[in-house]
Amino acid sequence: MTPRYLTDTFAIAPQLSIADVADAARQGFRAIVCARPDGEERGQPTIKDMERAAAEVGLTFEAVPFAAGATPPQVDVDRLNVVLKGAGGPVLGYCRSGNRAAQLWALAQAGTLPVEDILAAGHKAGVDLSPLVPLLKQEAATSTTSHAGPGRRFDVVIVGGGAGGLSAAASLLRRRPRTTIAIVEPSDTHYYQPGWTLVGGGVFKAQKTRMPEASVMPKNADWIRSTVTHIDPDTREVTVADGGVLSYEVLVIAAGITLNWGAIAGLPETLGRNGVTSNYRYDLAPYTWELVEKVSRGNALFTQPPMPIKCAGAPQKAMYLACDAWRKRGVLDAINVEFDNAGGALFGVQAFVPALMNYVRDYGIALQFHSKLVAVDGERRIATFERTTGDKTERVEQSFEMLHVVPPQIAPAFIRESGLGDASGFVAVDPGTLQHVTRQNVFAIGDSAGTSNAKTAAAVRKQAPVVALNVAAALDGKPPVALYDGYGGCPLTVERGKIVLAEFGYGGKLMPTLPRWILDGQHATRLAWFLKKDVMPPLYREMLRGHEFMVEPEKISRT
Numbered sequence: 439m440t441p442r443y444l445t446d447t448f449a450i451a452p453q454l455s456i457a458d459v460a461d462a463a464r465q466g467f468r469a470i471v472c473a474r475p476d477g478e479e480r481g482q483p484t485i486k487d488m489e490r491a492a493a494e495v496g497l498t499f500e501a502v503p504f505a506a507g508a509t510p511p512q513v514d515v516d517r518l519n520v521v522l523k524g525a526g527g528p529v530l531g532y533c534r535s536g537n538r539a540a541q542l543w544a545l546a547q548a549g550t551l552p553v554e555d556i557l558a559a560g561h562k563a564g565v566d567l568s569p570l571v572p573l574l575k576q577e578a579a580t581s582t583t584s585h586a587g588p589g590r591r592f593d594v595v596i597v598g599g600g601a602g603g604l605s606a607a608a609s610l611l612r613r614r615p616r617t618t619i620a621i622v623e624p625s626d627t628h629y630y631q632p633g634w635t636l637v638g639g640g641v642f643k644a645q646k647t648r649m650p651e652a653s654v655m656p657k658n659a660d661w662i663r664s665t666v667t668h669i670d671p672d673t674r675e676v677t678v679a680d681g682g683v684l685s686y687e688v689l690v691i692a693a694g695i696t697l698n699w700g701a702i703a704g705l706p707e708t709l710g711r712n713g714v715t716s717n718y719r720y721d722l723a724p725y726t727w728e729l730v731e732k733v734s735r736g737n738a739l740f741t742q743p744p745m746p747i748k749c750a751g752a753p754q755k756a757m758y759l760a761c762d763a764w765r766k767r768g769v770l771d772a773i774n775v776e777f778d779n780a781g782g783a784l785f786g787v788q789a790f791v792p793a794l795m796n797y798v799r800d801y802g803i804a805l806q807f808h809s810k811l812v813a814v815d816g817e818r819r820i821a822t823f824e825r826t827t828g829d830k831t832e833r834v835e836q837s838f839e840m841l842h843v844v845p846p847q848i849a850p851a852f853i854r855e856s857g858l859g860d861a862s863g864f865v866a867v868d869p870g871t872l873q874h875v876t877r878q879n880v881f882a883i884g885d886s887a888g889t890s891n892a893k894t895a896a897a898v899r900k901q902a903p904v905v906a907l908n909v910a911a912a913l914d915g916k917p918p919v920a921l922y923d924g925y926g927g928c929p930l931t932v933e934r935g936k937i938v939l940a941e942f943g944y945g946g947k948l949m950p951t952l953p954r955w956i957l958d959g960q961h962a963t964r965l966a967w968f969l970k971k972d973v974m975p976p977l978y979r980e981m982l983r984g985h986e987f988m989v990e991p992e993k994i995s996r997t
C-alpha cells in the first residue's frame with residue numbers, strides 16, 4: 439500500500455485491503471477514512487470489516503461514503519474535519535481511486551487554506567481538484583466560524599454551543615430571524631450526551647453520539663470558535679480566550695456544568711485503565727461496556743457524587759445495564775455490585791424509588807449511602823470512600839475489578855468570577871423566567887442555570903422556548919413573558935429493553951408527558967425504552983434546530 443500525501447497529515451490511497459489496515463498503522467497513520475459505499479465492486483471489503491480491522495490495530499475509522507461523481511455532502515466534510523482534528527497524527531483516506539477522499543479533504547479545507555494551496559496539494563497527489571473551485575470559493579465565503587474582534591456587536595451573545603445554547607439560538611431565530619447572534623463554543627464536535635449511557639450499556643456505538651458542531655450550528659448565527667474567559671455585565675462585554683471582545687444587548691449563559699475529575703485523588707491518571715471508567719466522557723463510555731463484557735467476578739463499584747450533577751440518574755443507569763448484562767451471561771451471582779452514593783436516597787423523587795428498589799433487590803446490589811469516593815489507586819485497584827454513619831465519618835478502602843465513577847460537578851469558574859453566580863456558583867436566575875436576578879439582560883439555560891430542576895437535556899427542551907420568548911422581550915425593552923415550570927426528565931435504564939421514565943418539575947411534582955394509561959413512569963416499561971433509544975435522539979436534533987415539540991410555555995399575564 440503506497441499512500442499519496444496531499445499534506446503531512448493527510449494522504450489518499452485506492453481501495454485498501456484488510457491487510458493494508460495494519461500496514462497503515464505501521465506507517466504511522468492514526469485514522470482511516472472510507473469515502474466509498476459498500477458493494478461498488480466484487481470482493482470489496484465491507485465498511486464493517488474495515489472498521490473491525492482498524493479497531494484491532496488501534497486506528498480510528500470513519501465511513502463517509504458517497505457515490506463517484508456526486509458532490510460530497512457537507513455532513514461528511516464536517517465529519518472528516520472532526521477526524522483530522524482529533525486523530526493526533528496522519529489520516530489516510532481511501533475510495534476506489536483515492537479521488538473522492540481527496541475531494542472530501544479539499545472541501546474540508548475551504549475557508550482555512552487558500553484555494554491555490556488546496557489545488558497544489560491535490561496536484562502533488564496526482565488528483566485534479568479544479569472542478570471543485572467554484573464550490574471551494576463559495577464555501578470559503580460562507581465559512582461558519584468567525585472571530586471575536588474589537589467592536590464586534592451582537593443583539594445576543596450565547597456562551598456555549600451545547601444542548602441549551604443551540605436550542606435557545608434556534609428557537610429565537612425562528613421567532614426573530616434578523617436577530618444577530620454570536621455563539622461562543624470552542625469544540626468542533628457536538629455530543630449527544632444522553633446517548634453515552636447506551637454506549638456504556640453496549641447498545642449504541644460511541645460514534646452515534648457525536649456530530650460536527652458545524653452541522654448543528656444555526657445558519658444565521660455567528661460561531662465564535664473560542665472559550666469565554668470573562669464577562670463584564672457593566673460594559674456588556676464578553677472576553678474570549680484569544681483576548682477578543684464581543685459586545686451584547688442580551689447575554690445567554692449556556693456553558694453546561696464542569697466535570698471536576700481532579701477532585702478525586704488518583705482518578706485522572708487511571709481513567710480508562712485498570713478497570714476504572716465513566717459514562718460521563720465520550721472516549722470512556724465504550725470502556726464501560728468493554729469492562730462489563732470482561733468482568734466475571736469480584737467487586738464492581740458504581741459511584742455517585744454529591745448533587746448537583748447532570749442527569750442525576752446516570753450513575754445508577756450504568757449499574758443496572760451492567761447487572762442486566764451480567765445476569766444474562768450467568769455471572770451476576772459471582773459479582774459483588776455496590777452503589778456508593780454520596781447522598782442519602784436512591785433517587786431524589788420518592789415516587790420512582792419503589793420501582794428502582796425492585797431492581798436493586800433483584801440484582802442483589804448493596805446500597806451504601808453517604809459514601810463518597812475520595813481517592814482511587816488504579817494500579818492496586820483500591821477505591822477509598824469517606825463513609826458517614828450518624829455523626830461518624832470514616833475512610834473505607836474497597837478493592838475492585840471494575841469502578842464506574844461519576845465525577846463531582848461544579849459551576850464553570852467564569853460565572854462566579856464575573857459576579858453573575860449564586861452561592862453555589864451557577865447563574866443566579868429566577869426559576870420561572872430564567873432571567874438573572876439583578877441583570878435584566880442576562881439569561882441562563884441548561885446546566886449552568888442556578889435552578890433546582892433536574893439538569894437534563896429534557897429540561898432544555900422546555901427551557902429553550904421560555905428563554906427565546908424572554909430574550910426577545912428583553913431586546914424590545916420589555917419584561918419576561920414566559921415561565922419555565924421546572925420540568926426535567928430522567929429515563930432510568932433498569933434493564934436492556936425497559937426504562938423507569940422519571941419526569942418531574944420543581945419540588946418533585948410529577949409531570950408525565952403522556953397519560954399514565956399509555957406510559958406509567960413509576961414502573962419499568964418497554965415503551966419508555968423505545969422512546970429513549972429510537973425517538974429521543976432524532977427529537978434532540980430537532981430541538982437543536984428550534985423545533986418545539988409538545989412545549990407550550992406558560993405565559994405571564996400582566997392584567
Ligand code: FAD
Nearest residue numbers: 598600601602631632666693694749884885893894895896
Ligand atoms: P452542554 O450540552 O454540556 O453544553 C455546554 C457547552 O458549553 C459545551 O459545548 C461546552 O464546550 C461549552 N462551554 C463550556 N464552557 C465554555 C466557555 N467558557 N466558553 C464557551 N463555551 C463553553 N439528559 C437527558 O435529558 N436525558 C438523559 O438520559 C441524559 N443522560 C445523560 C447521561 C450522561 C452520561 C450525561 C453526561 C448527561 C446526560 N444528560 C441527560 C444530561 C444532558 O446531556 C445535559 O443536561 C445537557 O447536555 C445540558 O445542556 P447544556 O447546554 O447546559 O450543556
